[in-house]
Amino acid sequence: MDKRRQRYLKHTPSVIFAGATALLVIALTSLPYARADQVATRLAVVPAWSIRWQPARLVNGAPVLFRVKPPTLVKSLNGTWLGHDLSFTFEPSTRTWFALAGISLETKPGTYSLTLTAESEKGMPVLSVKRIRVAAGKYHTIALLIPKKFTEPNAAQLEAINQGKSLKDKAFLQSGAQREWSGGFLPPVNAPVSDVFGTRRTFNAAVQSVHKGLDYAVPAGTPVFAVNSGTVILAHPLFFEGNCVVLDHGQGLLTLYLHLSEITVKEGDHIARGQQIGISGATGRATGAHLHVAVRWQGVYLNPATLFSLHLPRT
Ligand SMILES: [Zn+2]
Helix, strand or coil: CCHHHHHHHHHHHHHHHHHHHHHHHHHHHCCCHHHHHHHHHHHHCCCCCEEEEECCCEECCCEEEEEEECCCCEEEEEEEECCEEEECEEECCCCEEEEEEECCCCCCCEEEEEEEEEEECCCCEEEEEEEEEEECCCCCEEEECCCHHHCCCCHHHHHHHHHHHHHHHHHHCCCCCCCCCCCCCCCCCCCCEEECCCCEEEECCCEEEECCCEEECCCCCCEEECCCCEEEEEEEEECCCEEEEEEECCCCEEEEEEEECEECCCCCCEECCCCEEEECECCCCCCCCEEEEEEEECCEEECHHHHHHCCCCCC
């Protein structure tokens, strides 16, 4: 190769770069203002994700329904929220994807990420992250007096407590991958609420716990109904809970019915929304006849009253 050719090659990249820069400058400076406006308009109409939730104001202890519309048609949609995996379902009538989730009582006020991962019709990943504000829920403290065996159990009672705990723990692992609930959740009885969710309780001025359910003031003998469709995964007497029914609504969502005088279903039964599951009573650690209902989602107890107020898809 001769010297001229070598020199040409050595200078080629910078010559091309300088030439391209000059062309770009000419192109930009020759753009009329109208063109710049059109570029801005085109950017503004790029389809965005629509991400909404219910209730509008989120607090610790609340269940939440996420509704998502990705910018393009997608085959599947999954998410993560506060360390939990979410599996979204498509609702054809609204062309949105929905998932029921929650916020633990222990979650501090702050802003948290909802991370969404979809797969487009062409098999491409489509991602989005939404920052969502969680405020502090207002919960109060009350003092209760209960029999000593519930705060200072003897050896035999401890044995019964541990047995109950292991039965519950086993049941909690059985939640199915498929969603069984459909439509809104209904209160299990038609009665006034005697204690709300999230109340901090002191028992006999010593033991402290947080009330992780909702109490209804019902006399013993009142029929108790399933808040939504599900499968019975526990129907058994337990030390604290008394006669207890646990329904699995799928995807980690359970409802618990405590202190029943009678259980009218058995494990494995498929229950329809509004079907009777038992009769109210005062069994277990109860200060009197009442119904305690609890909502558990992926290991976290949520406010049942908020769940009953959500408008949920019937898909
Ligand atoms: Zn209760």
